[in-house]
Amino acid sequence: MEFFLQQCVNALQWGSFYALIALGYTLVYGVLRLINFAHGDVFMVGAYLAFFVSTGLLAPEGMFGFSREIVLILTIPLTMILTSMVGVTLERVAYRPLMRKGAHRLYVVITALMCGLILENGNLALLGASRRTLPTLLDKTVYNIGGIAVTNLKLLVVFTAVLVFFALYFIVTRTRMGMAMRAVSWDRFALPLMGIPLEQVVVFTFALGSSIAGLGGLLFAMSYPVLDPYMGAMTGWKAFIAAVVGGIGDVRGAFVGGFLLAFVEIMVAAFLPSTFRDLFAFSVLLFILWQRPTGIFGKPLTTKI
């Protein structure tokens, strides 16, 4: 029982990261019907930005004289803002010109894939192959509750993921901007006729999705402090699958899908030989999609991609 509960805690932590990334995928897809394949690499850039921001604030001894707690509190918004700028830049440079020229959505998706590769290799060229590690921003404490080990960092991660989900859900369903976002996804062409600034809504969507990726990157770098340029690729793909299984385009779907994927992955590794983890985990997901091709929360649409 203890063993099972411990694995549940593990899955909650790991699922939080999937959920945070999947939320970004689903936001952009929900609004633009575009799969932003560069999103996993935006997450990677977020982790690196967190590294630069926190070392920049900490490193020159006495220059700012911040304590680590203050550095952490400053790093969170700075990383989110900088990462959202990266996301918006991608939209401005890569997607908007194509969209304006009326290119088919497929070409924009391929462009997104290329942008991801550019981010990875640009990072490799700029910073080299040696791995980075985030300075310790939070002293870890291990709590032992009835034989289950939890750290304060893990609690923070899960708490943040839940908080972000409710904040997003609130934005999408209860605010004017959220209404505009839903309107874009309903009918992109009728929207300007109603006096809603389409491009502003799109920029807001990208900024929102990327800032969540940045936050995820920061927390990821704190939990798994070995940064390399390819860290976002695999995690990003899996989070995308999580978003699809949950029903891409739906905020609840991304959240549930992220945790579902992590539970399946962890439980397969826990009760079967770990060699088969990905094989079994993705077979399970395939089965879910087979039963519900639009994902758990998804609604059938006539045109996808």
Added chain:
Amino acid sequence: MLKHVCASALVCAAMLSVSGSALAAEPPIKIGFPIPLTGEIPKVGESTKYAAELFREEVNAKGGLEVGGKKYPLQFIYENNESKPDAAVNVTLKLITRDNVLAIIGPQSSRQAVPAGAVANDNETPMISPWSTNPDTTKNRPWVFRAAFLDDFQAPVAANFAVKQFNAKRAAVLFEISNDYSKGLADNFRATWGKRHGKDSVVAYESHGPKDQDFAAQLTKIIAAKPDFIFLPENYNFVALIVPQARDLGYKGPFMGSDAWGSAELMTLCKDACKGLFFSTHYAAAGAQGATKEFIDKYSKKYGYVPDDVAALTWDAVALITGAIQKAGKVEKDVRKMRKTIRDSLASIEEFKGITGNMRFDDQGDPIKCAVIVEIDQKGEFTFKESVCP
């Protein structure tokens, strides 16, 4: 005027040759080094050359290598293999056929050593690769030897050390499924440990993929099995993730690693979590004693930095060859005959005291030697703990 210069130059040259021949009445012993002076791993080539030069200068300062009462100067020829397999084949062939070397030392990395070993073996020239760990380098090649132990060899070493240090009976293993090195070592460890402590003594045997960052599921499983220690034949970047995660999950026991831990980057990534852990490797500079310390001091004094394992293994390879020539007791004029003498002498070495440990060769030309166990001390330095034999 010009005539004068020419004449004096001639005289000088004549004098030089006279004095040269007076110093070394015997022809030099030629050894070839096909090493990576440029390319991906130029540092390896530099270490090789520096260590060999240190050895040569020391011997030649005493008038040469003493064989059967006569002194022969050492002549080392360095050729660049550009860290490429094809170039390694070419320069090795050149050293053997054109320079008529008696023996080859190098290439260092297995990618060059495996093809170059075929050339040396076909041309019946003894070769020692100091650093190559791939079994194919020496496999079924009677003329090819190596100074480093094979990857798999570390498994029994880790097992022996764990029994002694941690008084361990139950072992757990976590390894990378897609990495031959990691998987080979893990398999080998499981077999060794199982043979010694019974079938179920490896209480957990878990793997992960090449891009994984979260190991909580595997580690929870391992911790639930209550092992006395965890064996991690992993690359250092995984070590830096696995060890802290295990501590977060409440594991307090020891870890044991292999030579892939031995990167300077390990401690920058792993920080305090890796202090106090042990791993096996070829050689440790900090805390070395005796002849090893002497070598480290001489090398650091001359070149300004502490020698790495390549330098130490190269020194041992040179010492093995020269030792084999001394043991043969004669230098024959015929190069082919002399090569045969050196090979037979190498193969029959009973015990060689090297700076990377005592060794002799098995019938594949692989050394039977002891590994060094390194402890990561509280300052984060890799310190010599003890040498452990299989």
